Amino acid sequence: MEKITIRDEFIKLGQALKLGGLVSSGVEAKVIVQNGEVLVNGNTELRRGRKLYHGDIVSYHGQTIQIVQ
Numbered sequence: 001m002e003k004i005t006i007r008d009e010f011i012k013l014g015q016a017l018k019l020g021g022l023v024s025s026g027v028e029a030k031v032i033v034q035n036g037e038v039l040v041n042g043n044t045e046l047r048r049g050r051k052l053y054h055g056d057i058v059s060y061h062g063q064t065i066q067i068v069q
Helices: 013-019 026-034
Strands: 002-005 057-060 063-068
Touching: 013 026, 013 057
Parallel strands: 002 063
Antiparallel strands: 057 063
16 A cells, blocks of 8 residues: 655545556546546545545555555
8 A cells, every 4th residue: 555645634536646646647537536436435436626634545446545644
């Protein structure tokens, strides 16, 4: 599991997917989120702008990232 360190209170899901290397662009992030392919804390997430906080876990196609501060 890769960890993404954030300095602010939160990071948006699309940004986290790019930063974690799970997607190569914002457009790709938008498509996979809208298709229901991304899990946040084990639940399907359909909002690319969802705010992620310390401890949240994002999964996509067998890859996982965790948000840490």
